[in-house]
Amino acid sequence: MKLMKTEDAEGQVLCHDVTQIIRGETKDAVFRKGHIIQKEDIPALLSIGKDHIYIWENHENMLHENEAAQILCDICKNDYMRSTKVKEGKIELIAECDGLLKIDREKLNQINSLGEMMIASRHGNFPVKKGDKLAGTRIIPLMIEKEKMERAKEAGGGEPIFTILPFQKKKVGIVITGNEVFHGRIQDTFTPVILEKLSEYEADIVGHEVVDDEQERIAGCIRKLIRKGADLIICTGGMSVDPDDRTPSAIRNSGADVVAYGAPVLPGAMFLLAYYAVRHVVLPAEGSRSGGECSHKIPVMGLPGCVMYAKRTIFDLVLPRVMAGEILEKKELDVLGEGGLCLSCPVCTFPDCGFGK
Secondary structure, eight states, rough: OEEEEGOTTTTEEEESOOOOOOTTEEEEEETTTTTTTTHHHHHHHTTTTTTTTEOOOOOOTTEEEEHHHHHHHHEEEEEEEEEEEOBBBBBEEEEEEEEEEEEHHHHHHHHHSSSSSEEOOSSSSSSEOOTOOOEEEEEESSEEEEHHHHHHHHHHSSOOOOOEOOOOEEEEOOOOOOOHHHHTTTTOHHHHHHHHHHHOEEEEEEEEEOOOOOHHHHHHHHHHHOOOOOTTEEESSSOOOSTTTOOOHHHTTOOOEEEEEEOOOBBBBEEEEEEEEEEEEEEEOOOOOOOEEEEEEEEEEOTTTTHHOOOOOOOOHHOOOOOTTTOOOOOHHHSSSSTTTTTSSSSSSSSSSTTOO
C-alpha cells in the first residue's frame, strides 16, 4: 500500500475502512476496505479530514475483490436469476421465478477447492420462489491473481453452475385404490392431502378415479386418465408387500415402466415411480417425404399410506422435481438415504431442515 493525496485517488482501492463519527448520532464506516474510490467520493473523504489516504498499488497480474466476485458470479449465473450489486466484495444471486434449483455439484466443489475464493449456496433439487437468495460469491483476500481466476473459469466450463427449472403446469389424474374406500366403508382422506400438496404448484385435476383392489381395473383407470390428457398420474393405497396390495403390479400392467419400487426414505420407503411412454406420429415437413415418431414420458407415482398422515414424506422430495419436468432415474432416488430420515420435529421447518439433504 502507499499514501497519496485524496484529490488524486480516483480509481484507487482503499486498503482500510474510513469511519465517520458524529457525536450522539453515528459511528460507522463511510467507505469499506476494498472500495474503489469514485470522483464523487473525494469531497466526502475530505469532509471527514482525509486529505491523504492509503490505497493499494495496482498490479497488472492482480484483480480486486469486486472484479473477482463478478467473475465468480458470471460462472454461476443462468436464466431466471439476477445478481445484486457488489457489496464489500460479495455478490449474491436472486431467483427471478418460482422453480427447482439445480446445481452442478462437481463444478461447485472444484471451484471451492481452488482456494482463496468461495461460492456458497442453498441446497439443490429443492423449490425456490421468486426473490429467494440462491448463492453468494466472493474471494477471501482483497486481491487475487488473475491466473487463479482463469483457473476458476476453466473449472466452470461453458455452462453456468446454477439452473432454475421453472415449474410446469400439469394436468393431474388421481387414482384412489382400496376396497374399503370403493365400497364406502371408510372416507377417502387421501385425496385432500394430495390436493393440498398440489396447491403449491399450477395443476389441473383432469380426473379422479376411485377403484377397488383389482389389478386390471386399477391399470384401466390409469390408461383412462392418460387418454383424458393427464401428464401426471398419482396412485394411492395398496403399496405394501401384503398379498392384497396390488397397486404396484397394476401400475406395471398399465404399460408404465417402473423406475424404482422402494426408496431409502422414511416416511416413504414403499414409494413407486414409473413412466408411461406416449408415442406420437411426427408428420413430414413440407417438401420432405419422411416423418417419424417421438414420445414423451408421463410420470406415474404410487404413494404409500404414510403420505396420508405424515407431515413430510418422500412425496415432498420428488413432487417438486416432477413438477419441474425432470425425468428421474433410479440412481437419483438411491442417493436420498443420507438425510432421508425425517425426524418428525414438534415444529416442522421443512424445507429449512436436513430432510432430503
